Amino acid sequence: MATITLNVNGKKRVVEADPQTPLLWILRDHLDLVGTKYGCGIAQCGACTVHVDGVATRSCSLPVSQIGDKEVTTIEGLSQNGDHPVQKAWLEHDVAQCGYCQAGQIMTAAALLKRNPNPTDADIEDAMHGNICRCATYLRIRAAVRTAANSTI
Amino acid sequence: MCHLPENPGSGTHRRQFNHLTLFLMTRAKTTINRRSFLKATAMAGGGLMLSFNWLAACKAPSGDEMLDMPDEWFDLNSYIKIGNNGVVTLMSPNPEFGSNVKTSMPMILADELDVDWKKVIVEQADFYPERFDRQFTGGSMGILLGWKPLRTAGATARQMLVNAAAQKWNVPASEITTEAGVLYHKTSGKSAGYGEMASLAAELPVPEEVAMKQLSDFKIIGTSRKNVDGKKIVTGQPLFTLDYKTEGMLIAMPILPPFGMTVKSVDDSAARAMPGVKDVFTIKVLPDGYEQNAFDTISFPEMVVVVGNTTWEVMNAKKAVKVEWQLLDERAFDVQSWGGKQKVVMPKGLESTSAHRAWMAEAARGKAQVLRRDGNPEAAFKSAAKVLERTYTAPHLAHNTMEPVNCFAHVTEDKAELYAPIQAPEFIRRTLAARLGMPQENIHIRLARMGGGFGQRAYGHHLVEAAVISQKVKAPVKLVYTREDDMTYGIYRPTYTATYRAALDKDGNLIAFHVRGGGIPEHAVHANRFPAGAVDNYLAEGWSLPSNITIGAFRAPRSNFIAGAEQSFLDELAELAGKDPIDFRLELLERAKKNPVGKDNDYDPDRYASVLKLVREKSNWDQPPSGVGRGVAAYFCHNTYVAEVVDMRMEGTNPVIENVVAAVDCGIVVNPDAARNMGEGGIIDGIGNALFGELTFKDGVPEKNNFHQYRMIRQKETPRNVEIHFVQNEHDPTGLGEPLFPPIFAAVANALYRATGKRYYEQPFAKHIAVSPAMM
Numbered sequence: 051m052a053t054i055t056l057n058v059n060g061k062k063r064v065v066e067a068d069p070q071t072p073l074l075w076i077l078r079d080h081l082d083l084v085g086t087k088y089g090c091g092i093a094q095c096g097a098c099t100v101h102v103d104g105v106a107t108r109s110c111s112l113p114v115s116q117i118g119d120k121e122v123t124t125i126e127g128l129s130q131n132g133d134h135p136v137q138k139a140w141l142e143h144d145v146a147q148c149g150y151c152q153a154g155q156i157m158t159a160a161a162l163l164k165r166n167p168n169p170t171d172a173d174i175e176d177a178m179h180g181n182i183c184r185c186a187t188y189l190r191i192r193a194a195v196r197t198a199a200n201s202t203i
Numbered sequence: 204m205c206h207l208p209e210n211p212g213s214g215t216h217r218r219q220f221n222h223l224t225l226f227l228m229t230r231a232k233t234t235i236n237r238r239s240f241l242k243a244t245a246m247a248g249g250g251l252m253l254s255f256n257w258l259a260a261c262k263a264p265s266g267d268e269m270l271d272m273p274d275e276w277f278d279l280n281s282y283i284k285i286g287n288n289g290v291v292t293l294m295s296p297n298p299e300f301g302s303n304v305k306t307s308m309p310m311i312l313a314d315e316l317d318v319d320w321k322k323v324i325v326e327q328a329d330f331y332p333e334r335f336d337r338q339f340t341g342g343s344m345g346i347l348l349g350w351k352p353l354r355t356a357g358a359t360a361r362q363m364l365v366n367a368a369a370q371k372w373n374v375p376a377s378e379i380t381t382e383a384g385v386l387y388h389k390t391s392g393k394s395a396g397y398g399e400m401a402s403l404a405a406e407l408p409v410p411e412e413v414a415m416k417q418l419s420d421f422k423i424i425g426t427s428r429k430n431v432d433g434k435k436i437v438t439g440q441p442l443f444t445l446d447y448k449t450e451g452m453l454i455a456m457p458i459l460p461p462f463g464m465t466v467k468s469v470d471d472s473a474a475r476a477m478p479g480v481k482d483v484f485t486i487k488v489l490p491d492g493y494e495q496n497a498f499d500t501i502s503f504p505e506m507v508v509v510v511g512n513t514t515w516e517v518m519n520a521k522k523a524v525k526v527e528w529q530l531l532d533e534r535a536f537d538v539q540s541w542g543g544k545q546k547v548v549m550p551k552g553l554e555s556t557s558a559h560r561a562w563m564a565e566a567a568r569g570k571a572q573v574l575r576r577d578g579n580p581e582a583a584f585k586s587a588a589k590v591l592e593r594t595y596t597a598p599h600l601a602h603n604t605m606e607p608v609n610c611f612a613h614v615t616e617d618k619a620e621l622y623a624p625i626q627a628p629e630f631i632r633r634t635l636a637a638r639l640g641m642p643q644e645n646i647h648i649r650l651a652r653m654g655g656g657f658g659q660r661a662y663g664h665h666l667v668e669a670a671v672i673s674q675k676v677k678a679p680v681k682l683v684y685t686r687e688d689d690m691t692y693g694i695y696r697p698t699y700t701a702t703y704r705a706a707l708d709k710d711g712n713l714i715a716f717h718v719r720g721g722g723i724p725e726h727a728v729h730a731n732r733f734p735a736g737a738v739d740n741y742l743a744e745g746w747s748l749p750s751n752i753t754i755g756a757f758r759a760p761r762s763n764f765i766a767g768a769e770q771s772f773l774d775e776l777a778e779l780a781g782k783d784p785i786d787f788r789l790e791l792l793e794r795a796k797k798n799p800v801g802k803d804n805d806y807d808p809d810r811y812a813s814v815l816k817l818v819r820e821k822s823n824w825d826q827p828p829s830g831v832g833r834g835v836a837a838y839f840c841h842n843t844y845v846a847e848v849v850d851m852r853m854e855g856t857n858p859v860i861e862n863v864v865a866a867v868d869c870g871i872v873v874n875p876d877a878a879r880n881m882g883e884g885g886i887i888d889g890i891g892n893a894l895f896g897e898l899t900f901k902d903g904v905p906e907k908n909n910f911h912q913y914r915m916i917r918q919k920e921t922p923r924n925v926e927i928h929f930v931q932n933e934h935d936p937t938g939l940g941e942p943l944f945p946p947i948f949a950a951v952a953n954a955l956y957r958a959t960g961k962r963y964y965e966q967p968f969a970k971h972i973a974v975s976p977a978m979m
């Protein structure tokens with residue numbers, strides 16, 4: 051057990067936990083930020099994607115001890131009112147079916163657009179390829195990323 | 204055993220609706236869902252005020268604007284509450300697993316109630332069989348079976364509001380009209396919002412019979428409305444059981460044996476000493492001698508569970524528990540199923556896929572049950588000019604819903620509270636009652652949004668397990684399966700095979716057709732489906748072999764294999780007959796229409812032909828783009844007709860799907876954009892399973908347990924484009940969750956043939972073409 055200080059969604063958070071605990075479980079079990087999802091635990095599905103200093107990161111495979119003072123952003127902190135261009139595009143295309151994978155998809159897309167505001171179709175497919183959606187909403191995800199890109203340039 | 208029939212309440216081999224009659228419902232007796240009016244009648248004379256504190260501020264699903272909450276709510280029936288300010292709460296009865304019933308079912312209520320969708324709040328109903336009919340999601344039956352009860356509930360509440368206004372204004376009810384939540388009396392110029400009449404309406408008797416809208420009067424049905432939970436999903440709000448937490452809640456996780464084995468001994472000494480661990484013990488899932496129903500499938504009669512404070516601590520402790528397994532004896536038991544009891548045998552031993560294949564090859568040559576026989580197939584085969592015989596196989600599949608199996612339970616002395624991802628709550632409550640030793644009424648099941656279901660969540664073992672664990676540790680518990688547990692628990696899509704034979708005369712006419720299907724532990728033959736009825740000499744046979752690897756419903760059970768096999772075979776047969784694959788099918792359908800063979804044919808040839816014609820037109824079938832291999836398939840299951848065309852191009856050894864065009868006849872489309880979403884999902888999920896889906900076993904152990912081994916379709920393998928076209932008609936709506944899935948397996952196989960020159964008979968197809976590994 052260790053006392054760990056984190057910067058999550060712009061707030062300082064202190065948790066008591068095993069330093070090896072993946073960030074995913076710190077968020078979900080300790081901080082009650084359950085928007086970030088568990089899908090595989092081995093960095094294969096993208097459901098747990100958060101931003102660490104703005105970079106899309108699989109929180110299931112990142113021990114909390116390695117974060118230090120980097121800024122962690124979760125789906126709950128992506129925007130104040132759920133109005134990030136990616137979130138708006140997701141609603142416009144009514145992307146979700148079951149919805150379980152979508153927080154991870156949105157976080158991956160938002161990180162993509164931050165580093166590459168005008169992605170090609172190939173860039174979008176590359177960036178989104180790591181996120182599994184069993185409901186197979188992939189077409190709408192693609193279209194929503196395009197819409198979000200167009201709305202931000 | 205245990206697959207989901209397409210029409211629950213009848214035998215598994217029951218015929219499907221031959222002709223869904225054009226049902227222009229104008230008046231309906233309200234007694235058909237009398238249960239939903241209990242509340243209203245019980246409080247007649249008093250009126251009921253419900254305080255919904257948690258709805259103090261709420262957003263309408265359709266927009267960002269905040270709705271002002273009323274001071275009082277009035278229950279008009281189980282589905283509908285109206286606030287004194289005109290805001291309406293509609294209860295969505297069925298569990299939501301992504302097919303969007305939580306939006307489409309309230310749309311049906313709202314349209315008949317005649318309210319403004321912007322003034323509607325949708326709530327998920329708890330499992331409450333005293334109030335709601337059939338709270339079950341599966342078999343693509345939600346909208347089909349909900350259509351009439353929901354319309355009736357909406358129209359009845361509207362009529363009660365009309366009657367209240369008639370009483371208050373002292374005018375005949377027949378002179379009152381409604382529009383968007385407002386009552387009007389034209390002659391006197393009076394008008395009032397529903398909210399003003401709700402208190403009086405709630406006291407009035409429920410009318411015996413009510414008028415329904417004409418289809419042309421629908422204002423909400425047939426228009427695209429967005430997912431009522433959309434905003435919550437994109438902002439990461441807790442919607443799933445896995446997100447649920449209560450004070451003092453513990454986390455429990457299972458340790459699962461290989462198939463065919465159970466617990467012999469447990470050494471938990473190391474695990475018990477680990478941080479956060481509360482207990483380690485073994486549970487028995489079902490009571491001794493309990494007669495299971497079709498959704499009580501359990502893979503392991505006993506399981507070791509670790510209980511602790513946090514997920515990570517319990518996950519680690521699991522690894523430190525040493526369990527010794529021992530072989531289970533053969534198990535044989537009856538399962539209550541639709542159409543009576545079914546005997547299930549689970550043999551002793553550790554099974555492997557290699558052995559399954561050898562058993563199936565042998566059984567394919569052995570005895571089979573004749574399921575249907577028309578004419579004299581043997582003689583026809585003897586006289587044939589050409590005979591084609593082909594065998595198709597497909598492996599076990601894991602559901603791999605993105606939310607792994609989990610359940611919350613809090614069991615106290617005399618009651619149980621569950622918050623569960625479950626498609627079929629009514630079946631499991633009975634089992635819970637038997638296992639916990641308490642009456643069913645004391646068991647309350649709240650229905651969570653499910654992170655996917657696909658049939659797997661119809662089986663409620665996780666509810667029983669969570670409840671048993673909670674009862675034992677005397678605390679609220681959330682049972683969580685890891686991805687590995689989820690993928691290795693069982694309840695898989697079975698492995699199947701089918702051999703087709705067909706005879707052509709010298710003019711290329713189909714004179715005999717023979718299907719012989721088998722599987723472990725069920726076959727997938729639907730004897731009365733097309734092309735039965737279209738050929739004089741026809742034979743359908745089935746056989747199955749027992750297994751201790753459990754199986755269950757998986758998106759379009761049985762159809763998900765047999766459609767691919769049959770429609771691939773017909774493609775090859777058309778080629779042998781020298782005919783265009785669409786023309787060939789249309790000729791057979793014409794025959795089935797004009798001069799059908801037999802009486803039990805499970806399809807309407809006209810509706811079947813209409814989707815083929817529509818897909819021919821929309822895909823521009825006669826002029827395929829150059830460099831593209833084009834495959835077609837059509838199928839009818841779950842009361843919906845589908846035809847699909849796949850355009851494929853090979854990029855090296857990788858199949859690239861440029862375009863998919865689907866034509867669908869599911870009757871009235873309630874929510875068109877959401878229906879398209881569901882259809883796209885069925886198509887893309889089907890392409891993924893056709894190319895990559897496979898679970899194999901070695902000595903009772905699944906050889907894949909997570910997504911590094913189990914390949915799922917991802918973004919880059921997704922078609923460039925998918926188009927879905929609906930046949931416009933006025934048939935009652937049928938389901939969409941499943942029907943687009945089965946035919947795509949064949950459309951892919953047929954396109955692969957045209958793109959590569961090779962036919963593919965064994966799923967998953969990517970094994971036989973050097974498709975590059977998924978980039979993770």
Ligand code: FES
Nearest residue numbers: 089090091096110
């Ligand atoms: S849960 Fe982290 S990638 Fe799947």
Ligand code: FES
Nearest residue numbers: 148149151183185
């Ligand atoms: S929406 Fe269900 S897994 Fe993506």
